[in-house]
Amino acid sequence: MTFAPVALAALLAATPLSDPKVRTVHTHAAIISSVGIAATLGGCATLGVGLHNQHDATITGGAALIVTGLNIIVLAIFAWIWPEPLASWHDSP
Amino acid sequence: VARLALIVALVALPCAAEGDAPRRSYVIPAIESLTLQTGFLTFNNLISSKPFAQITWQSVSSHFNGEGHWNFDTDNMLVNQIGHPYMGNLIFNAARSSGLNFWWGLLYAETQSLIWELFFEVEGLSINDQITTPIGGAILGEALHRIAETIMVDGTEPFWTRWLCALLVDPMGTLNRWMYSEDLDPYAGTHARVFAAFSVGVSLGGQLHDTVTSDTRVTNLTEGFIRVLFSYEMPGDRRPFSHFNVDASAAPGAMPFSSIFVRGILVGDGFGTAGTRAQGVAGLWGTYDFAQPALVRASSVGAGPGGQLSLRLTENGFVQLTGVFSAVPYGAVGSLGLDEDLYRNYHLGPGASGVLDLRLVHGQAGMIRAVVQEWFILGEYIPPSGYDSVTYLTVSAWVKLGWRFAAVVDFMSVWRASFMADHTYNQHVQGNTIMVSLAYMGSEDFGVRIR
Numbered sequence: 001m002t003f004a005p006v007a008l009a010a011l012l013a014a015t016p017l018s019d020p021k022v023r024t025v026h027t028h029a030a031i032i033s034s035v036g037i038a039a040t041l042g043g044c045a046t047l048g049v050g051l052h053n054q055h056d057a058t059i060t061g062g063a064a065l066i067v068t069g070l071n072i073i074v075l076a077i078f079a080w081i082w083p084e085p086l087a088s089w090h091d092s093p
Numbered sequence: 094v095a096r097l098a099l100i101v102a103l104v105a106l107p108c109a110a111e112g113d114a115p116r117r118s119y120v121i122p123a124i125e126s127l128t129l130q131t132g133f134l135t136f137n138n139l140i141s142s143k144p145f146a147q148i149t150w151q152s153v154s155s156h157f158n159g160e161g162h163w164n165f166d167t168d169n170m171l172v173n174q175i176g177h178p179y180m181g182n183l184i185f186n187a188a189r190s191s192g193l194n195f196w197w198g199l200l201y202a203e204t205q206s207l208i209w210e211l212f213f214e215v216e217g218l219s220i221n222d223q224i225t226t227p228i229g230g231a232i233l234g235e236a237l238h239r240i241a242e243t244i245m246v247d248g249t250e251p252f253w254t255r256w257l258c259a260l261l262v263d264p265m266g267t268l269n270r271w272m273y274s275e276d277l278d279p280y281a282g283t284h285a286r287v288f289a290a291f292s293v294g295v296s297l298g299g300q301l302h303d304t305v306t307s308d309t310r311v312t313n314l315t316e317g318f319i320r321v322l323f324s325y326e327m328p329g330d331r332r333p334f335s336h337f338n339v340d341a342s343a344a345p346g347a348m349p350f351s352s353i354f355v356r357g358i359l360v361g362d363g364f365g366t367a368g369t370r371a372q373g374v375a376g377l378w379g380t381y382d383f384a385q386p387a388l389v390r391a392s393s394v395g396a397g398p399g400g401q402l403s404l405r406l407t408e409n410g411f412v413q414l415t416g417v418f419s420a421v422p423y424g425a426v427g428s429l430g431l432d433e434d435l436y437r438n439y440h441l442g443p444g445a446s447g448v449l450d451l452r453l454v455h456g457q458a459g460m461i462r463a464v465v466q467e468w469f470i471l472g473e474y475i476p477p478s479g480y481d482s483v484t485y486l487t488v489s490a491w492v493k494l495g496w497r498f499a500a501v502v503d504f505m506s507v508w509r510a511s512f513m514a515d516h517t518y519n520q521h522v523q524g525n526t527i528m529v530s531l532a533y534m535g536s537e538d539f540g541v542r543i544r
Binding site: 021024025028029032043046056057058060061062064065067068071072074075078079082083084085086087 | 116117118120121124125127128131132134135138139142146147148149190191192269270271272273274275
């Protein structure tokens with residue numbers, strides 16, 4: 001379950017690209033994905049340490065870090081699937 | 094509930110008329126807000142080890158079974174009045190930079206603040222956080238959103254310096270625009286009229302005297318400071334914050350901020366056509382204030398009627414008067430003389446605030462500016478009961494030196510008078526300070542514009 005977004009992110013990263021603009025957004029999404037994957041893996045490790053030591057703050061912090069990482073990956077997946085720019089500063093209502 | 098209903102109504106109105114608008118996302122800011130909150134929870138568990146972040150199933154359920162009921166928390170003033178509005182600003186700007194309007198941003202900040210209170214804190218549900226986070230966040234956030242836009246779109250500096258400055262001012266907005274590789278065309282759209290001044294100077298210290306006994310209560314040392322004055326006007330724009338003003342200063346003894354005062358129009362319209370001697374704007378304004386100095390500190394969020402009138406007196410002579418009078422749902426002032434690490438060391442309650450800002454400008458010579466600010470806070474939410482009045486008067490002389498530099502001298506006078514049922518908390522103090530600084534100005538009109 002935890003690694004499903006990671007696998008999807010990797011799959012999307014491997015998708016061939018054409019439009020340079022889209023390629024730029026996907027490059028940014030790849031960078032964000034890397035941050036998300038690192039945070040998720042770091043959270044797993046932290047959670048493991050917390051469970052081993054039975055330290056509540058480390059368990060909570062590790063779990064929160066996993067959720068943070070997964071959230072970041074989901075944001076990157078959004079950019080991969082829908083790379084169109086959001087309303088610009090000028091166009092903001 | 095009433096406030097949420099009002100915000101939902103305000104959200105629905107402009108959206109009904111948006112029609113064929115550029116792409117906006119309602120999901121991205123929701124995920125980003127949750128990311129910010131879980132990231133903050135992670136930091137406070139693993140790095141700073143704050144007790145409030147040690148959440149458990151029991152702490153979450155206590156917010157639903159009445160044990161952790163709604164109350165006013167005892168956090169220190171910096172956390173409550175700077176930390177929470179800043180967090181609200183991040184969430185607000187996650188929504189703004191996803192193409193949503195001001196009222197949607199306010200709704201996101203309101204909702205995410207409630208989620209934070211319910212699920213991410215051990216402490217009981219905080220009424221004051223639920224007021225200052227969204228309202229302060231939206232007022233501060235919209236100002237920072239527009240400042241970042243001005244930096245990116247109208248700045249003439251190299252791209253990376255503008256991008257870095259915009260990132261510091263509006264992190265969420267700048268990251269979203271980087272993520273989606275937004276094209277920034279500096280020659281597209283309507284441009285804001287901005288007066289920005291950055292000052293570096295020295296406060297010459299001073300003392301706060303007890304006005305009853307004449308005893309010296311606090312001695313302020315001579316120290317350096319930096320200050321930003323930012324006046325903004327977007328011609329033809331009727332959205333919230335088409336006119337706003339930010340005054341912010343920082344000094345080593347009062348980091349991160351000595352003060353930040355934000356006021357901007359929420360709903361209103363301009364008057365006076367181009368070419369006339371008198372022009373301005375009037376309507377409903379929003380305010381967010383925070384001022385740090387010991388016994389006379391003050392902070393509030395509010396909204397109320399206000400206006401700005403600019404008059405051309407001569408070819409180079411202008412006068413501008415701005416007045417805003419706000420109802421304050423939550424304000425915090427002063428000090429009760431308690432240990433801030435253990436107790437709530439300030440007086441809180443509903444009340445009112447007001448500001449009068451007068452600028453006399455000579456285009457070639459400089460500016461005389463006088464600002465009067467008043468906070469009147471009742472102690473009706475929690476003890477001690479009574480009322481508190483804090484007044485700031487600042488008179489500034491700006492003398493142009495050429496090359497967009499100006500020498501600035503400020504004379505600042507402060508008063509506080511508190512009348513509590515428990516007389517041990519009463520404070521009657523007054524003090525004066527002189528500050529000298531050198532200002533660099535982005536333009537030379539001092540924020541007074543006649544079209």
